[in-house]
Amino acid sequence: MLRTLLVLLLACSGGIALHADAAPSRASQEDARVQAAMAVPEDLRQAVAALELDRAGIPQLDRVRRLFEFMVAEDGLGLHYQEQPTYDISGSHAQRKVNCLSFTMMFIALARSVGINAYAQASQDALAIRVVDDTVFRAKHVKAGVDIEGTQYTVDVGWRSVVAERRPRRIPDAQLVALLYNNNAVERLQHGDHAAASAQIATALALDPDSATIWSNAGVIHARSGRRDAAEQAYLHALELDRDHIGALGNLVGLYRTAGEAALAHRYDQRLQRAQASDPFSQFLMAQDLMRLGAYDVAVSHYRRAIRLLPNQPEFHRSVAEAYRKLGNDWAARRALRQAQSLEQRKVSQRGLGGAGADAG
Structure with missing residues (x-):
């Protein structure tokens, strides 16, 4: 039987309230958070500037290739793939470790610093599967995109870790940074630090309040922290955003079964089975x-x-x-x-x- 508690990664103090329209000051605060997350440390900026990729006459595609090689080559940054933890740009630079999300963030920030209009892409369906105890981890995949003379190019460090994916979609920086906080939340939850997980997922929701996946993960954090009612609210809100969200449906079925609410468990299990049939x-x-x-x-x-x-x-x-x-x-x-x-x-x-x-x- 398919496990019913799922956490979606990419490619986790007090309760988290349901989304309400943010005040302008809050919006400015989140903009500042995104800018800070996408900022390039000065020593890294200088190292990339020394490559002189923004010199006139260098074709855009050559800039992209040279930047990619600098990031992965041992005589450059020498970045190596590591699934966890998910570092921010400064942490990735210091540790020389990246997963698909942290590599994408660094590439986009560095590309923009040398005049390349790079952006993030996220696949709805990309999946890396890992099962730990009663939890199935399903990961969306994130990678960078660059448009050059009418052709879309993809820059992707995590291709080997991906089980599958369909056509990705372009996402704004706020959603990219929200995924960073989402991953950090799930990683803190795995280490049993429920307070840190709650704080990280709250920030993720502030940055991307319409993400069914992040709401589902928030529900898991609530459930693991003993906040059953808040978990139920989070799962139900995820389903308002995405009626067929596999994680939220599975988590809700598990919640109702544990509580002995057989009728509700059966109702949502029927929906889960229908969603699974096309997944x-x-x-x-x-x-x-x-x-x-x-x-x-x-x-x-x-x-x-x-x-x-x-x-x-x-x-x-x-x-x-x-x-x-x-x-x-x-x-x-x-x-x-x-x-x-x-x-x-x-x-x-x-x-x-x-x-x-x-x-x-």
């Missing part, structure tokens, strides 16, 4: 659980549904190949494995920096 990642997780139970034939049906919903994901094909192998269907296993390898090769060819054409991930 490839839920189908994939169900199949994974069924594989562990040895129900390989049923797992195949869920893997195949995931593939129908999102056909270009190598991991889906690789997993169904294993299920076919367990069932003794070697021909189907080989065919699925070949498809997985073909898709993986295409994904490898698109890593790092590439044009976001019809097949770009």
Whole structure:
């Protein structure tokens, strides 16, 4: 059975009130917070300025490539991928560690400092899956985008950690910084620091009050902190923003089951099942659980549904190949494995920096 407590990461003192229109002074405060989060430390700014990428005559695409290489090369910044913790720009520079979110923030800030109009992109569907105890972690993927002469280019450091994604959407800086606070909140929650998690998620909500994902995560933090009513309110508000939000629905079902409210649990479980039926990642997780139970034939049906919903994901094909192998269907296993390898090769060819054409991930 698919676990019902989910926290979405990307790619977590007092209760958090439901959203109300912010006063102008509050809006100015949040603008200042975004500007501070996107600020480049002076020593880093000087290091990038020394590259002279803003000299006249250097094509925009060459600027982008040189900046990317400077960030990842050992004789440059030498940044290395690390899923957690999520650092801000100063922390990433000091530690030389980034995940997709912190790399994207740093790249955008540095690109703008040398005249490149970079922006953030977030996929609604990108997913990295991790299961810890009773929690399923599902992560949206974030990466940078640059438009040059009518072509959209993607700069992406975390491509290997992504299970799947569809076409990303452009997001403003406030939403990007909100994801930083969201990640910090979830990471603090994982370490049992409920007060810090509550403070971080409150800031995330102030920056992006219309995010169903952040509201769902706020509900998890409330629930883990013993604030059951506040958790329920947060989940319900997330569903007002996104009726089919998998995390909020699953969390609400778990909340009602724990409280013995069977009728409410059943009502929202029906909605959850309908939402999961059209969500490839839920189908994939169900199949994974069924594989562990040895129900390989049923797992195949869920893997195949995931593939129908999102056909270009190598991991889906690789997993169904294993299920076919367990069932003794070697021909189907080989065919699925070949498809997985073909898709993986295409994904490898698109890593790092590439044009976001019809097949770009």
